[in-house]
Amino acid sequence: MVAGLDSAVMSDKELQSAVRAALTKVIDPELRKPITELNMVESIDVGPGAEIHISILLTTAGCPKKTEITELVAKAATDVPGTGAVKVSLGVMNDEQRTELRKQLRGDAAEPVIPFAQPGSLTRVYAVASGKGGVGKSSVTVNLAAAMAARGLSVGLLDADIYGHSVPRMMGTDERPTQVESMILPPIAHDVKVISIAQFTQGNTPVVWRGPMLHRALQQFLADVYWGDLDILLLDLPPGTGDVAISIAQLVPSAEILVVTTPQLAAAEVAERAGAIALQTRQRVAGVVENMAGLVLPDGSTMQIFGEGGGQRVAESLSRVVGADVPLLGQVPLDPALVAAGDSGVPLVLSAPDSAAGKELQKIADSLSSRRRGLAGMSLGLDTARRG
Incomplete structure (x- = not known):
């Protein structure tokens, strides 16, 4: 009765304006901006009985979020007092509209640039590294990303381990990126923007590339992907100090290194x-x-399966090498649930946040999220081995 009264009072133009205002609150799931701001709302028509017909333009015909967008638009319009039946139809942007969208998001530069390498960038970039494989570097990385995003930060995660990519599975996403002209829209999992070479290959096909191709792929992931305004970007590096580590240093000189190790001294x-x-x-x-x-046993004691002291040793050694304090940020205990979380695609900090490992990972995430830029941990170019 109230809705009918409202529709009798409101003119078609007023109802159309009210619906458009409601659509400003509909956020595109990939671009994380209002669909009205992205010029995705082609038209809003009011018919007999206050029936609403909304035409939405998708970026591509194969948009993976078309169903979600349709539902969000329909709900927003239906919630406007005075509306009758709501119908949403989908169209696709033409080349000119896609070009305008790209310019709106990325600017009109002839060549894409790496935003994180620009002098004014406020994004903190952490390159998560390890000397060898099997230390749980990727598990640590995905949990830090999920924990930071859960705290309301805008987080991106780049799987730079081209040969041994595992981030998409650990983040529980098998979606492929959407491409708008030369701009790549990364899938979002647990509120984290994720990009990996795994999203561009078929099945479990191995990647067999030499150094120059690795460098080019990383450059594209950093420049061609639309990351938006990130607070933090995490890079999951391959083990060792090879081509990828060198390329990241060249492409994003401001990236900070986060070292993952086990307690074992070797x-x-x-x-x-x-x-x-x-x-x-x-x-x-x-x-x-x-x-x-260490593994916490049922009786409360801890079994040091891989020894003790490795993390502290690395922190002390690197402090001497770089001539600045390098902290031991945390010690994550062994937990079978951490393995299960990686296989299920729900990071432990989300599936079991109150577990000992979950709490420690959240503590590390908090520490990295609140760090201020300064000289701490930066190589000062000093030869600490020289004697006066």
Whole structure:
């Protein structure tokens, strides 16, 4: 009765304006901006009985979020007092409209640039490194990303481990990126924008590339992907100090290195090399994370399966090497649930936030999220081995 009264009072033009105002609150799931701001609302027509017909323009015909967008638009319009039946039809932007959208989002530069390498960038970039494989670097990375996003930060995650990519599975997404002209829209999982070479290959096809192709792929991931205004970008690097680590230092000089190791001293020695690359690249070392730091038994005691002291040793060694304090940010205990979370695609910080490992990972995420830029952990170019 109230809706009928409202529709009798409101003119078609007023109802049309009210619906358009409601659509300003509909956020595109990929671009994270209002659909009205993106010029996706082609028309709003009012018919007999206050029937509403809304025409929406998608960026591409194969838009993976078309159903979600349709539902969001229909709900927003239906919630406007005085509306009758709501119908949403979908169209596709033409080439000119897509070009305008790209210019709106990325500017009109002839060549795409890496936003994180620009002097005014406020995005904190962390390159998560390890000396060897099998230390849980990717598990740490995805959990830090999910924890930071859960705190309301805008977070991106780039799977730079081209040969051993595992981030999409751990983040629970099998979506492929959407392309608008030369601009790539990354899938979003757990409120984190995710890009990986796995999203461009068929099945479990191996990537067999030499160094120059790796560099080009990383350059495209950083420049061609529309990341938006990120607070934090995490890069999951491959183990060691090879081509990818060098390319990241060249492409994003401001990236800070986060070293992941295990308590085992033999593993710590290898991890020190991964962090010591900061001497050559003049990057900051954000800190050290010790993973697999003991298994808590049912009786409350802890079994040190992989030994003790590795993380602290790496932190102390890197502090001497770079001439600045490199903190041990946390020690993440062994937890079978961490493995299960990686396989299920729901990071432990979301599936079991109150677990010992979940709490430690959240503590590390908080520490990295609140860090201020400064000289801490930055290579000062000093030869600490010289004697006066």
